[in-house]
Amino acid sequence: MHMTITRSLMTLSAAVALAIGMPATAQADDPLAVSVLVPITGFLALEGTAQRNGAVMALDNPPEGVRVTYDVADTATSPEVAVTALRRALDRQKPVAIAAPIFGTQMLAMAPIADRADVPLITVSGTAKLTELGHDIVFRFFPTDAVVKVAQARYAVQDLGMKRPAILFQTTAYGQSGRTELVRVLGDLGVAPVLEEAIDPGIKDFVPALERAAAAGADGLLLQLHSGPTALAVRQAHERGFEGPIVAGSALHQPTTAALVEPAALAGVCAESASSPVSDSGAEMAAFAEAYRQRFEAEPDAFALAQYDGMNMVLAALAAGARTAEAVKIWLAGNRFQGLAMEYVSDGTGNMAHDAIILCYDGLTRTPVVRKRYDNVDGVR
Amino acid sequence: MTARLALDGLTVNHPDGVAVDNASFACAAGEVVALMGANGAGKSSLIRAVAGADPVASGRVRLDGEDVTALRLEQRVRTGIGWCPEGRRLFGGLTVAETLDVAATGLARDRSRAADRMYALFPILAERRGAVAWTLSGGQQQMLAIARAVIADPKVVLLDEPSIGLAPVVLDDVFAAIRRLAESGAAVVLAEQVIPRSLAIADRAIVLRRGVIVLDVPTARIDAGVVASAMLDGGSGGA
Amino acid sequence: MIEATVQLLATALALGSAYALTALGFVLIINAVGAVNFAHGDLVMAGGFVAVALSLLLPEGLPVPGLILLPAVLLTMAVGGAALAAVAYAPLRRSPPVSVFISTIAVGLILQHAISLGAGPQPRVGPSLVGDGLVDLLGAALSYQQLATIAVAAVLCLAVHTLLNRTRFGRQLRAAAQDPEMARACGIDLRITIGATFALAGALAGGAGLLLSNQYFVTPTDGAMFMLKAYVATVIGGWGRIWGAAVAALCIAVFEVLVAAAVSYLVAEMLLYLGVLALLMLRPQGLFGEAEGRRA
Numbered sequence: 003m004h005m006t007i008t009r010s011l012m013t014l015s016a017a018v019a020l021a022i023g024m025p026a027t028a029q030a031d032d033p034l035a036v037s038v039l040v041p042i043t044g045f046l047a048l049e050g051t052a053q054r055n056g057a058v059m060a061l062d063n064p065p066e067g068v069r070v071t072y073d074v075a076d077t078a079t080s081p082e083v084a085v086t087a088l089r090r091a092l093d094r095q096k097p098v099a100i101a102a103p104i105f106g107t108q109m110l111a112m113a114p115i116a117d118r119a120d121v122p123l124i125t126v127s128g129t130a131k132l133t134e135l136g137h138d139i140v141f142r143f144f145p146t147d148a149v150v151k152v153a154q155a156r157y158a159v160q161d162l163g164m165k166r167p168a169i170l171f172q173t174t175a176y177g178q179s180g181r182t183e184l185v186r187v188l189g190d191l192g193v194a195p196v197l198e199e200a201i202d203p204g205i206k207d208f209v210p211a212l213e214r215a216a217a218a219g220a221d222g223l224l225l226q227l228h229s230g231p232t233a234l235a236v237r238q239a240h241e242r243g244f245e246g247p248i249v250a251g252s253a254l255h256q257p258t259t260a261a262l263v264e265p266a267a268l269a270g271v272c273a274e275s276a277s278s279p280v281s282d283s284g285a286e287m288a289a290f291a292e293a294y295r296q297r298f299e300a301e302p303d304a305f306a307l308a309q310y311d312g313m314n315m316v317l318a319a320l321a322a323g324a325r326t327a328e329a330v331k332i333w334l335a336g337n338r339f340q341g342l343a344m345e346y347v348s349d350g351t352g353n354m355a356h357d358a359i360i361l362c363y364d365g366l367t368r369t370p371v372v373r374k375r376y377d378n379v380d381g382v383r
Numbered sequence: 384m385t386a387r388l389a390l391d392g393l394t395v396n397h398p399d400g401v402a403v404d405n406a407s408f409a410c411a412a413g414e415v416v417a418l419m420g421a422n423g424a425g426k427s428s429l430i431r432a433v434a435g436a437d438p439v440a441s442g443r444v445r446l447d448g449e450d451v452t453a454l455r456l457e458q459r460v461r462t463g464i465g466w467c468p469e470g471r472r473l474f475g476g477l478t479v480a481e482t483l484d485v486a487a488t489g490l491a492r493d494r495s496r497a498a499d500r501m502y503a504l505f506p507i508l509a510e511r512r513g514a515v516a517w518t519l520s521g522g523q524q525q526m527l528a529i530a531r532a533v534i535a536d537p538k539v540v541l542l543d544e545p546s547i548g549l550a551p552v553v554l555d556d557v558f559a560a561i562r563r564l565a566e567s568g569a570a571v572v573l574a575e576q577v578i579p580r581s582l583a584i585a586d587r588a589i590v591l592r593r594g595v596i597v598l599d600v601p602t603a604r605i606d607a608g609v610v611a612s613a614m615l616d617g618g619s620g621g622a
Numbered sequence: 623m624i625e626a627t628v629q630l631l632a633t634a635l636a637l638g639s640a641y642a643l644t645a646l647g648f649v650l651i652i653n654a655v656g657a658v659n660f661a662h663g664d665l666v667m668a669g670g671f672v673a674v675a676l677s678l679l680l681p682e683g684l685p686v687p688g689l690i691l692l693p694a695v696l697l698t699m700a701v702g703g704a705a706l707a708a709v710a711y712a713p714l715r716r717s718p719p720v721s722v723f724i725s726t727i728a729v730g731l732i733l734q735h736a737i738s739l740g741a742g743p744q745p746r747v748g749p750s751l752v753g754d755g756l757v758d759l760l761g762a763a764l765s766y767q768q769l770a771t772i773a774v775a776a777v778l779c780l781a782v783h784t785l786l787n788r789t790r791f792g793r794q795l796r797a798a799a800q801d802p803e804m805a806r807a808c809g810i811d812l813r814i815t816i817g818a819t820f821a822l823a824g825a826l827a828g829g830a831g832l833l834l835s836n837q838y839f840v841t842p843t844d845g846a847m848f849m850l851k852a853y854v855a856t857v858i859g860g861w862g863r864i865w866g867a868a869v870a871a872l873c874i875a876v877f878e879v880l881v882a883a884a885v886s887y888l889v890a891e892m893l894l895y896l897g898v899l900a901l902l903m904l905r906p907q908g909l910f911g912e913a914e915g916r917r918a
Binding site: 434436455456457460461466468472473474475476477481482484485486488491494531532535 | 801
């Protein structure tokens, strides 16, 4: 017994000496860890893969003097898997920042855990609630509905002269919250929609909706649909000879969505987005798009670019001297960052992006042109 | 001379016990063997085992001397066994002609000729060849079930209680047809509960009681009374 | 008004005829083995992706790519159906039907994820059956594509009908479905009939996938929706009635489209399922009556 206590004390003092000694031996230029937790499989695989690609492109090119390592894990489709991935990452990699899934439901599950660990989540999810829950670790690099829907509605009414729009929105959370915002903004502009039709994601036949829009005397369409349904709606509207402009949600900016529709059917169709990397927007953007194409053999979209910008802002924080998760978080919350798509700054709750664009297709190619920029829509910048 | 059909120590198990216990008998070509017994005595189990629908625990089934015990049902029938099961079990949605076509073998021409033979053997089917099976009367259905079992010209015909639910007038036709089968050279095993008619057309009578063969004699030597008491003797005859 | 209705009916029939092919294959399997094939919707989706993949091999500008590829898609998916039987059904022959639910659900998921990983998760366009073009009918503009879809589906249904009713093999399939043991007693090898039924169902699903892939795109996650349509059509048409299910699938499509055009999609969906519930309560054997068979 006596021997055991002595040995325990010795072990303890050795451990203390080691612990004290540890920080001293850790070099100031040891690489820091970043985790990339995004849906690579499942129904958001397209967007999640774009996130992964954008994050990886940034993390592979850190600024001078910054060294990072990163791990990628799949969050698939359920909150449980996302939480497991998060816990595992916090445990093993001890990251200073995490690229987090676009999927709102998963983010809501991950946020409290990241909050307790005080590790910032860098996401492109549009779910409004994320920044309303009082966690200070969520940093959203894609503009929320409060920004993009304003752009969509304003362009439709002020630039295209829509007075009697029909809104086709998805029954999912994405569709519902977008529709609410659209109706609100339209109201501010003095316009009331003549039709608001909820569309289940499984519906492939838009002719009934188009018939009802025509019967209601609609002079234009506002779409808040996911990728496939957007393409179907645009195509079928064209086939039915729907006269009147169409302004779609950000799904239509994605090259994979445009690929589903013949260029002729896209003539005059516009979409809102945070950015459009494939459109001609300057040398830097073109270089990004080309590098992306070379590396991933796919076209980049706004989600990839937003994640790229977000991770670059994290790298900027590291370059400025942040070495812990908390320090990164504080830096992100308090600084401006000029990314490729736009300038990012927090509105106090973690919404970093406040600009939107409207892009339109000319009917000849599948590459849209940026028609209008809506800067600082919510007045934060 | 090798018997057409020979059972050698056939034992068939059942979840509740032994269904057929060490049964042995032979049936010659052109012979009708009446297999009789009360409900649950094991007649159907024995017939099913001979056909190959159920596995045997031990024993052998031989067809013209060849051991067919290892063959599955669909293989065994192709060696020359025709099985007309208890309850007829026709293909309800198929017509008479379709049923015969499915059961016949060979090319279209051969099958057509075989069907014509059946129509000659069972004229009543000829009149209703386009009728869907479930619309036929009881007697017609039984004829069709027998025709389906014999159209491929089997060497052994197994009939399991063909008389159930049939009116006496119809029974005459059915049993006459069964006798004709034997006369054309098949070995016929007829499992039945109606004793008098069976004895009338059979050459030999076998009585099963609780899975065991208790009587195996030429029909000339016995009468219905002997058979009945053999079926029931020794306590309740059913399981 | 007339032209709108004609327009709606045309779209409904085009969609519905593809659903009818799906339901047809689905019920054939139910009849043959008494178990529900939960991978059936994913077979339709896979057929669409096979069409997409094969269309990438064709030279550009070919006039009727979809029609040219149809036989290849049917054949590929027939093999796929037989493979499904070998993997998800054959090992579980002697187990209760619920095991086959689970094994087919598993195969469906594997198929979905494999295609998502291989081809990517985004929607794809399949080859068009015929060229673009419109024909005028009572003032409505019907596309050649829609009419071709209806025609091809009708031809496939006719082919199935001929197979089942005018060929010996078809009669054997029907006999094996009605009483497997007695079919064996007629010398029929059930492994062949069951394998052939799965192959046929796979081919029909593949055909449906091809027909839908151009007008309506195909996404790896589409399987569940096709599955649901087939199942509901089977319940409405009468469990085990192959032509009842096919007709019911057509009716479902027409009903949904007409109600959606008159009121809304949500109401159409609600009314459809309320109708199914009412049918189950008042006439559980379905509109055309239950055929002989085991309900799974």
